[in-house]
Amino acid sequence: MLLREVQKILDAEVLVGAEKLDMEVHTAFGADLMSDVLAFADSGCLLLTGLTNPQVIRTADVLDIAAIILVRGKKPPPETLRAAADKNIPVLSTKYILFESAGRLYEKGIVGSAQKVDGPRVRL
Amino acid sequence: MKRGLSAPLRKWMAHVSVCEKCSYENSFPIDGGNYDNAGQVSGKIKTILKDMGIGNNVVRMVAVITYESEINIVSYARQGMIRLHVLPEHIEIEAVDEGPGISDIHLAMQQGWSTATDKIREMGFGAGMGLNNIRNFSDIFHISSDVGSGTRLKMIIHIQQEQNC
Amino acid sequence: MNLETIVQALQLDVKSGRDKLGVEVRGGYVGDLLSDVMANGREGDLWITRQIHQNIVAVASLKDLAGIILVRGAEPAADTLEKAVRENIPLLTSNLPAFVMAGRIYQMICPRNA
Numbered sequence: 446m447l448l449r450e451v452q453k454i455l456d457a458e459v460l461v462g463a464e465k466l467d468m469e470v471h472t473a474f475g476a477d478l479m480s481d482v483l484a485f486a487d488s489g490c491l492l493l494t495g496l497t498n499p500q501v502i503r504t505a506d507v508l509d510i511a512a513i514i515l516v517r518g519k520k521p522p523p524e525t526l527r528a529a530a531d532k533n534i535p536v537l538s539t540k541y542i543l544f545e546s547a548g549r550l551y552e553k554g555i556v557g558s559a560q561k562v563d564g565p566r567v568r569l
Numbered sequence: 570m571k572r573g574l575s576a577p578l579r580k581w582m583a584h585v586s587v588c589e590k591c592s593y594e595n596s597f598p599i600d601g602g603n604y605d606n607a608g609q610v611s612g613k614i615k616t617i618l619k620d621m622g623i624g625n626n627v628v629r630m631v632a633v634i635t636y637e638s639e640i641n642i643v644s645y646a647r648q649g650m651i652r653l654h655v656l657p658e659h660i661e662i663e664a665v666d667e668g669p670g671i672s673d674i675h676l677a678m679q680q681g682w683s684t685a686t687d688k689i690r691e692m693g694f695g696a697g698m699g700l701n702n703i704r705n706f707s708d709i710f711h712i713s714s715d716v717g718s719g720t721r722l723k724m725i726i727h728i729q730q731e732q733n734c
Numbered sequence: 735m736n737l738e739t740i741v742q743a744l745q746l747d748v749k750s751g752r753d754k755l756g757v758e759v760r761g762g763y764v765g766d767l768l769s770d771v772m773a774n775g776r777e778g779d780l781w782i783t784r785q786i787h788q789n790i791v792a793v794a795s796l797k798d799l800a801g802i803i804l805v806r807g808a809e810p811a812a813d814t815l816e817k818a819v820r821e822n823i824p825l826l827t828s829n830l831p832a833f834v835m836a837g838r839i840y841q842m843i844c845p846r847n848a
Contacts, residue, residue, distance in 0.1 A: 478693055481696070484633075484698065503607070503609075503611075503612065504608075506615075507608075507611060507629075507632040507636050
């Protein structure tokens, strides 16, 4: 699915990255705990979150996440938008809550992002 | 999966082959309490590794490890630093801080245990997952701490052959 | 739709509140920040989260949520489970990630002819 279609399904406003709406996305991850995102999200997924601070962008950058969807009509502070523009990561804002956003995208074929992490390996 | 060496890595590997002691090493200072900059050091490290042509998986693991370490230093310590040492077959990362230290490491490693403030939690951290993430993304993980003095993490990540060649 | 139907359909593990599975699920809420759920969760919402801190039970109780689902293999902390048992709040667990859990439950409780 194109990011443009995600935008339509969620009736979302594009805050950063209007020129990247033709990118393909297939998977999504929903969370407010950035450590959860870091542990499990795949690169190339959509990140749905209620957080709006710049750490969301830094987390997305660490994992090469495709785009960020801010839920429940959240508008991020300017430093978040600057960081997103800097890192070239699209940010969209939807009025739907995370539950409904996930429901609408899942219904249209977006699947869960599923990075597998093995348990502890060798420890000294 | 990355196939073939990138130009910077070829150059670097050629350099290494004539001088086995050569490797990339750098230290990055981190200020405690400076939430605005949290993540910048790990961002730099990620760029360095990518430019060296290190495989995506390894870059991702190092990025997660250094980012969580950086968040820990910013959140709990007065100051600290992350040292990156890239060798031909593995990457060493040390995260050292001057701060309160951890009195019970076993407890601190428990999933969900945290002493985070509301401010840290609002940023999406402090859910007692960070140290576990660091351990799980490392091939070798070591933690030591002195109460009232600071905490030291040492991580080693192997660079798999197929990701380089 | 009652909680029991969702528990059966999605094969959720019931950790506590088994006798309250007849409760009506009116909606869903995904969130990991207690303050967010305190502010925006609604009565009858089924709460999907990775947060395992014991305060999730207090939030569910105060907001009259239908129950809590801990996703992606998260296990409740010992004091969280104790509290959920004591307050008789349905605490459920699953290996599904939050996005998929929300997607599946949304399809069950908000069917639309899209």
